[in-house]
Amino acid sequence: MSDVHDGVVELIGRVTDLPADRLGADVRFADLGDWTSYTALRLLTALEDRFGVRLDLERYFAVHDVGGLVAEVSRAAGVTT
Amino acid sequence: MQAHELLARVRAAALPDAEPDLALPGDLVAAGEIPVLLEAGRLLERVPGPAVGATRALKVAITGTFTAAGVAPLLRIALLRHGIAAEIRVSGFDRLVADLADPDALAAFAPDVVLCLLHDGWLVPEGWDPTDLDALGGHLHARVALLEGALAGYGGTVLVHTVPLSPAEHRGVVAFDARAALGRLWREVNSELLALAERYPHVHALDLEALLVGEPVPVRDERLYRFATSAWTPAVELLYARQAANFGRAVLGKAKKVLVLDLDNTLWGGVVGDDGPEGVKVGGGYPGNCFSELQRRAVALRRQGVLLALCSKNDPDLVDRVLATHPDLDLRDEDLAAKAVNWEPKDLNLRRLAEQLNLGLDAFVFADDSAFEVGLVRGSLPGVSTVHLDGDPAEHVRKVLADGHFDVLTTTATDRERTALYRARAQRERAVSAFATPEEYLRSLDIRVAVREVDEFALPRLVQLGGRTNQFTMTGTPHTEARTRAMADSPDHLALVFEVSDRFGREGIVGGVWVAKGDRAWVVENFVMSCRVFSRGVEHTVLQHVADLAADAGAVVLAADFRATGRNGPAAAFYPAVGFTAVGDRHELPLVPRPRISPQWTVLDVGGAPVDV
Numbered sequence: 001m002s003d004v005h006d007g008v009v010e011l012i013g014r015v016t017d018l019p020a021d022r023l024g025a026d027v028r029f030a031d032l033g034d035w036t037s038y039t040a041l042r043l044l045t046a047l048e049d050r051f052g053v054r055l056d057l058e059r060y061f062a063v064h065d066v067g068g069l070v071a072e073v074s075r076a077a078g079v080t081t
Numbered sequence: 082m083q084a085h086e087l088l089a090r091v092r093a094a095a096l097p098d099a100e101p102d103l104a105l106p107g108d109l110v111a112a113g114e115i116p117v118l119l120e121a122g123r124l125l126e127r128v129p130g131p132a133v134g135a136t137r138a139l140k141v142a143i144t145g146t147f148t149a150a151g152v153a154p155l156l157r158i159a160l161l162r163h164g165i166a167a168e169i170r171v172s173g174f175d176r177l178v179a180d181l182a183d184p185d186a187l188a189a190f191a192p193d194v195v196l197c198l199l200h201d202g203w204l205v206p207e208g209w210d211p212t213d214l215d216a217l218g219g220h221l222h223a224r225v226a227l228l229e230g231a232l233a234g235y236g237g238t239v240l241v242h243t244v245p246l247s248p249a250e251h252r253g254v255v256a257f258d259a260r261a262a263l264g265r266l267w268r269e270v271n272s273e274l275l276a277l278a279e280r281y282p283h284v285h286a287l288d289l290e291a292l293l294v295g296e297p298v299p300v301r302d303e304r305l306y307r308f309a310t311s312a313w314t315p316a317v318e319l320l321y322a323r324q325a326a327n328f329g330r331a332v333l334g335k336a337k338k339v340l341v342l343d344l345d346n347t348l349w350g351g352v353v354g355d356d357g358p359e360g361v362k363v364g365g366g367y368p369g370n371c372f373s374e375l376q377r378r379a380v381a382l383r384r385q386g387v388l389l390a391l392c393s394k395n396d397p398d399l400v401d402r403v404l405a406t407h408p409d410l411d412l413r414d415e416d417l418a419a420k421a422v423n424w425e426p427k428d429l430n431l432r433r434l435a436e437q438l439n440l441g442l443d444a445f446v447f448a449d450d451s452a453f454e455v456g457l458v459r460g461s462l463p464g465v466s467t468v469h470l471d472g473d474p475a476e477h478v479r480k481v482l483a484d485g486h487f488d489v490l491t492t493t494a495t496d497r498e499r500t501a502l503y504r505a506r507a508q509r510e511r512a513v514s515a516f517a518t519p520e521e522y523l524r525s526l527d528i529r530v531a532v533r534e535v536d537e538f539a540l541p542r543l544v545q546l547g548g549r550t551n552q553f554t555m556t557g558t559p560h561t562e563a564r565t566r567a568m569a570d571s572p573d574h575l576a577l578v579f580e581v582s583d584r585f586g587r588e589g590i591v592g593g594v595w596v597a598k599g600d601r602a603w604v605v606e607n608f609v610m611s612c613r614v615f616s617r618g619v620e621h622t623v624l625q626h627v628a629d630l631a632a633d634a635g636a637v638v639l640a641a642d643f644r645a646t647g648r649n650g651p652a653a654a655f656y657p658a659v660g661f662t663a664v665g666d667r668h669e670l671p672l673v674p675r676p677r678i679s680p681q682w683t684v685l686d687v688g689g690a691p692v693d694v
Contacts, residue, residue, distance in 0.1 A: 014088060014120050038150050041305065045315055046116035057304050 004051070004074045011046045012066065015039050025067030051077050084117045088124070095127045103134035103463060106161035115151075115315045122154025130166025134463075136647055137165045137557065139329050142187055144172035144180040145198030148311045151318035152198070152325070159326030163335060164443065174310065175203070181231035181239075194332055195239045196325055199228075200301075200312035201246050204270060211254045211263075218266050225273045232277060232284055236563050240328050241278075242287040242321070243271035245300050282562055285490060287324050296320055327488040334548025334559065337466060337486040338440055339418070340382060341431065343449040344393035344400065347470055347477070348376060348412065353403060354395055364409030371474035376411040378478050386496025387487050388418035388438060388503060392430050392447070397422040418503040427454050428461040438503060439612045441551060441648070446486045448477075493542045495589045505586045506613055512585075523617060523682045526583040530622040531686040535569050535576040535593065543578050543593040550609040553592075553620070553655075557646035560595050560607060573598050575630070579623050581614050588614055594627060602638035602669075603631035612651070618680035620655060625679035626687065632672040639676075641668045 009023045016032050016039065029035050040061070048054060053076040063069045087109060094102050109121050130138065139160060143152055153169045160167045170190050172180050177197055180186045187195065204224045209217050232239060246267045254260045271290055278286035293300065298316035305311040313321070330336055345352045349372045350362030362369040363376070383389050389412070393400065400422045404414045419437050421430035427449070435442045443464035449455050455469045466486055470477050495502075509526070516522035535543050540562070547559035560568070568574035575596040581588040592610035596603055605627065610620050628639050641656050643666075659678045661668035670676055679685070 010085070011116075014085075014116075017092075017124075037309070041150070041309060041311075042116070042119055045119070049114075049116050057308055 002070070002074070002079065004077060004079050005070045007050055008047065008070045008073055009066065011043060011050060012069075015043045015046065023066050025070070026065055028065045030064065047073055053077050084112070084114060087112055087117060088120060091121045091124045091128070094132050095124055099128075099132060101132050101134070105133045106135075106158060107463070109158050110162045115155075115319055118158055118319070119151055119154050119315070122157045125154075125157055125161065126169075130161070133161055133166075135161055135164050135166035137333055137335065138168065139165050139194070139333060140168045140170075140190065140192045141325075141329065142170045142172065142180070142190060142192035142195045143198065144177045144195060145200075146175050146177050146203035147198065147200040147313075148174055148309050149198050149313055149318055149321075150311070151313075151315050152196070152322050155315075155319050155322035156196075156325055156329075159323045160329055163326060163330045165326075165329060165333065165335070167329070178227060178231045181235040184235075187235070187237070192237065194329055195235070195237055197228075197232075197239060197241045198321075199242065199244050199274075201244050201250065202306075202310075202312060204244065205246075205250060211256075211259055214259065214262050214266060217263075218269075221266065221270050222273075225270060229273075229277060232281060236283055238332060238561065239284050240287055240325060241274055241284060242289040243274050243291070245290050245293055247301065282566075285328065287321075287328065289321065289324075292320060292324065293317070324485070327485040328490075331488050331490045332548070334545065334550070335443075336489045336549075337387075337446045338444040338549075339388045339390055339434070339438065339446065340379060340481070340487070341390045341392045341434065341445055341447045342379065343451070343454065343470075344391060344395060344422075346450040346474075347448060348372060348379075349410075350474060353399060358399070358403045358407055361403075361407075363407070368474050369409070371477060373409070373411055375474075375477045375481065378481065380412055380416050382487060383416050383500050384497055385487070385492050386489070386499045388440075388500060389416055390419040390421065390434050390438070391417060392421045392427050392434065392449075394424055394427075395422050415504070416500065418500050419507070426457065428458055431458060431462055431465060437507070439552075439615065446481075448481055489545075491541055491545070493545060495542060498589060501586070502588055502613060509583075509585050520682065523680070526585070526617070526682070528581065528583045528617055528619070528683045529686060530579055530581055530619055530683050532577055532579045532623055532626050533688045535565070535578050539578045539590055540565060540569065542590045543576065546590070546593055546609050546611065547595075547607065550592075550611065551646075551648045552612050552651045553608075553610040553615070554646070554649050555605070555607045555609070555642055555652055556644045557649075558644075559609075565595070568595060568597075575627075577623070577627070579619070581617070581619050583617075591619070592623065594623060596627060598631075598634065599636065601636060602640045603627070603634075603636045604667075605639070605641040607642065608652075608655075615651065618683050621659060622679045622683045622685055624659065625677075626685060628670070628672060628676055628678060632675055637672050639670045639672055640664075641670075642666075643668060 009020050012023050013020050044055060044060060051073055055076050059072055063072050090102055090105055093099055094105060109118060153171050157167050157169060204221055206220050251260055254263055275286045277284045299314055300317055301312050302314050342348055350368050351360055353361050363372045379389055419434050421434055431445060442462055446466045446468060447458050448468040448470055450470045455467045458465055459467050468480050470480055513522050544562045544565055565576055569576040575598060577594040578590045579592050581591050591614045594608045595606040597606055631639050641661060643656060645653060656668040660676055661670045
C-alpha cells in the first residue's frame with residue numbers, strides 16, 4: 001500500500017467517522033452512511049491541504065470508490081501506484 | 082499535538098460518561114489546521130458544553146446569500162475557546178432577506194444573535210455594463226436598501242459585515258478612471274453597510290474588508306464558487322468565525338477586562354534591575370519605539386475600559402521610581418489599576434490581582450516575554466489567556482491585539498473612568514484599616530445612592546452591566562437592549578439604574594433593576610450590581626427603594642427571580658439574607674408590615690439628575 005493510499009483512507013475516515021479497515025479499495029462512497037456533497041467538499045479541502053495538490057473538480061466527482069480516489073490523487077500528485 | 086490525536090480526543094469527549102477535557106478547545110485553536118477544525122467542530126455539536134469547559138450558552142442563527150458550510154463548525158470551536166457552548170442553526174441557501182423579513186422564520190429558534198453573511202455576487206448583477214456605472218450604482222444601492230428594510234423590521238441582535246469585491250470585477254473594467262469609479266462605488270456600499278450599525282441599535286457591523294487587508298488569503302475558490310456558490314475559502318470562513326465568536330462573547334458580556342503586563346523586555350527593552358532606569362530601551366528609535374508603541378496601545382485600551390496591571394519580578398521601589406520619573410514613558414502609574422511587583426511566582430500574583438480587583442481569572446489576559454512565565458500561567462491558571470511576546474518587539478502590539486480579547490459591543494463613559502474608579506476603591510480599602518469596626522468605617526464614607534428610571538443615555542450602560550456582571554446577577558440570560566427598552570417604555574414595568582458616590586469619589590452607574598409591576602406582587606426579574614461596590618449596603622438601599630415603590634403602589638408582595646449560573650454565588654445569598662423566603666422558583670417578601678432592608682449609613686437620592694453615565 002502506498003503512502004497516498006494510507007493518507008487518502010485516513011482522510012476519508014476523518015470526514016465519515018469510519019475506521020480505516022472499513023475503507024477497502026472497492027468501497028463505494030455512495031454506500032457510506034451519510035455521504036453528501038458537503039462531505040465530498042470537506043474531503044476535497046482535506047486532500048488538497050494534505051497532498052499540496054489541486055484536484056480537477058469534474059474528475060474528482062466522477063470518482064466513485066476509494067481505489068479510484070487514491071488513483072486520482074496519485075495522478076495529481078505525480079506519484080505512480 | 083497530531084491531528085489524529087486531537088480528533089480522537091474530540092470523539093472521546095462525545096462518548097457518554099466521558100471525562101471532561103477542558104483544554105480541548107484551546108488545543109484545537111492552537112493546532113489551527115482548518116480541515117481538522119472543520120471535523121472537530123462538526124463532532125463537537127454532540128458534546129455538552131461543560132465537558133469541554135463551556136459555562137455559558139449562545140443561540141446563533143446563520144443566514145446568508147451564499148453557502149458557507151464551514152462557518153458553523155469553525156464558529157463552534159472559536160466560541161468554545163471563549164467558554165461558550167453554541168446552539169447553531171444554519172439557514173438554507175440565500176434565505177437572508179426571507180429569514181429577516183418573515184417574523185416566524187427565526188421566532189421558533191429565538192436566536193441570541195443572527196449572523197448575516199453577504200457576498201458580492203448578491204450585490205452585483207451578472208453581466209453588468211462597465212460603461213454604465215450609474216446603472217450599477219443604482220442596483221447596488223437598491224440591494225443595500227432591500228437588506229436595510231429586512232434588518233429594520235427584525236428586532237433581534239444582528240451582525241452584518243463589509244464585503245470584499247472579487248478581483249475579476251475590478252479587472253473586467255479596463256479604464257483606470259472607470260476602475261477608480263467602481264472602487265469608489267464599492268466603498269459607498271460598504272460604507273452604507275457600516276452605517277447600518279449607527280442607524281439601528283440592534284444591528285452591528287464587522288469590517289471584514291479591512292480585516293482581510295491583514296490576511297493575505299484568497300477570498301474565494303472559483304471552482305467551489307461555481308460548483309456550490311461557496312463564496313469564501315476556508316481561511317476566510319475561519320477569519321470570520323473568530324470575529325463572530327468575539328462578537329458572541331461581547332453580546333454575553335464576557336470580553337476580557339484586564340491586561341496584565343510584564344515590564345522587562347515587554348513594556349521596555351532590557352532589565353531595569355541590571356541596566357538601571359537610564360539603561361532601559363524606550364522611546365527614540367528602534368527598538369525603544371516598539372516598546373513605546375506597546376505602552377501607547379495599552380493606554381488606549383485603558384481609555385476604553387480595559388484595566389491595566391503590572392506583574393513583574395522586580396524591586397517595587399525601583400519600579401515606582403521609574404514610573405514616576407522616567408522621561409520617555411507613555412504609560413504612567415495612574416494608568417495602572419493594580420501592580421504586582423515582587424519576587425513571588427506569577428501565577429500566585431495573578432490570583433492576588435484577581436482578588437484585589439474582585440474579578441474572575443477568566444477576565445485576565447497575561448502578556449510576558451518569558452516562555453517560562455507564560456508556560457507557568459498557562460499550566461496553572463487555564464482560564465487566563467496568555468500572549469507570549471517572544472521575538473522582535475516590533476511584533477508585540479500585533480500579538481497583544483491579534484485575538485481581540487477585549488472586543489465589546491460599545492463603550493460608555495464609565496469605561497473611560499474605570500481605572501480611576503478601581504484606584505479609588507484601592508484607596509478606600511487602605512482607609513478601612515484605620516477604623517475600629519466596619520460599620521464605623523462605612524458611616525465615615527458618606528455613601529449616597531442615587532436611583533432613577535433608565536433614560537436614553539443610561540440605557541447602553543444598563544444593558545452592558547446586565548451582560549458583563551457575573552457575580553451579582555440573578556440570571557445567566559441578561560435582558561437584551563430591545564427588552565430593556567420595551568420595559569422602560571411600559572407602564573407595567575420598571576427599569577432602574579443606580580449610581581453611588583462617597584467621599585473618595587463617584588462610581589457612576591453601578592447597577593440596575595428590571596421589575597414587572599403586578600397588582601398584588603411586583604417581580605424583580607433581574608438585579609445586577611458591579612462587584613466594585615460590594616459590602617457597602619448599596620444593594621440593600623436600592624431594594625428598599627423598590628420595596629417602598631411597590632408597597633406605595635398597593636402591592637403586598639415583592640417577588641424576585643433567581644437562577645444560579647455557577648458564578649453568581651454572591652447574588653444567591655442576597656434575597657434570603659434580607660428576609661425573602663423561597664416560594665417555588667422565586668423568592669418572596671411580604672410588604673406588610675413595611676420591611677426594613679436599607680442600612681443606616683447610606684443616603685438615598687431618588688430620580689435626581691444624572692451624575693454620570
